[in-house]
Amino acid sequence: MAKKLVKEITARDADFAQWYTDVCRKAELMDYSDAKGFIIYRPYGFALWEGIKGYLDGEFKKTGHQNVYMPLVIPESLFLKEAEHVEGFAPETAIITVGGNETLAERLIIRPTSETLFCNHYSRIITSYRDLPKKYNQWCSVVRWEKTTRPFLRGSEFLWQEGHTVHKDEEEARKEALDILDAYDRLGKELLAIPFIIGQKTEKEKFAGAVDTYSIEALMHDGKALQSGTTHYLGTGFAEAFNISFQDKDGKVKNPHQTSWGVSTRLIGAVIMVHGDDSGLVLPPYLAPVQVVIIPIQQKKPGVLEACEEIKKSIKKQGVRVQIDDSDKSPGWKFSESEMKGIPLRIEIGPRDLEKNQCVLAKRYNGEKTTHDISIIDESIPPILKTIHEEMYEKALMNVIDNTRITNDYEEFKEIIKEKQGYVKMMWCGDQACEEKVKADTQATSRCMPFNQEAVGKVCPICGKPAKHLVYWAKAY
The missing domain is CATH 3.40.50.800 (Anticodon-binding domain)
Known part of the structure; x- marks a missing residue:
């Protein structure tokens, strides 16, 4: 009888996707609901989220962030105010058209994210430099109408935190985005025992409406990457669209600079896939509900x-x-x-x-x-417990090191992605056409441009033009 539980789990290397689903169910982390794409968080699974939430909430409050809660729904006219943002989320939106027995005069978008709600609120409460910075965060769920779903990793509804901050200038806002990225990186080191690759997203991969997007990337057991959290410097675009302005000390009226950032229950999926084995979950001690x-x-x-x-x-x-x-x-x-x-x-x-x-x-x-x-x-x-945490982190780090390769040859790149997977560090010219060619040829995507830019080559192996950036490439969830 003792081995029955293990027999009910597919071996990781036989079918990683099925192994993952088996662990989610057999470890009693979740159950499927009757609505496709919407899961039930069982107590043990929700406790993992509470652990992540508790850590980050403490970190945010140390730096002066305040928790708020915004409405579940966004009037369509408000949602449409920022064109680039809308274009990025429109295919994923769920829309309410009927309330009670009446057709609504204006359709309501169930929030896929809350930039527009925060911006509309900020436009009402910010008038002076004395009102800045505003450093708000909310813990909530969002709905994105996904065609293909997988527990914790990609769902029609998921739990997350989303921070939305407003600053007097670009320098302060950019610092905020990078400070939060550091907090996410520490989350990996101190709680999840997951080493993240951190860096900036390419123009193609950045958040809709952002000037710059930064991310934490984790490497799973099967060699695929998982974008595990993002921070965004939004510039003044949202402020201009939503008429957020303030009178500065010099008497001039200016648009403030904004950031947004978030991690989600996708981190639970990362913990499962980085540390788990053929006997089930392997939880890092400081996250484990029962240590x-x-x-x-x-x-x-x-x-x-x-x-x-x-x-x-x-x-x-x-x-x-x-x-x-x-x-x-x-x-x-x-x-x-x-x-x-x-x-x-x-x-x-x-x-x-x-x-x-x-x-x-x-x-x-x-x-x-x-x-x-x-x-x-x-x-x-x-x-x-401290030793276990440290050794789990080192084991995960060695997996990243052992499965990160460098190449200056595009044919070799394609072979690595096909046969070995993992990260491949390769130079890039900065042209989106080359990114699209990589995805078409290999299904790999640019994960991020690391802040530590090593010159591993002078030309872009994809097209032969002069190289501008070192990029981590991988197949990803």
């Missing part, structure tokens, strides 16, 4: 459950999230279940262990088992 599970062996024997309770109390005092699995399932089944759910550390204790005043610790990410003295187990757990 330690205690499994009693022969729990009906005298003193076993009592010892488990004492260990739980002592570990909990260290600020560790810990549970006892005292269900009537077999120990083997409990082991498989804890592995499926990716619990970072398992403590096993039975009558023989009690006789020796010891317990067995099993690390989820590598299966390593060690024996520890019960009397000092509470002191041992926090440093062990």
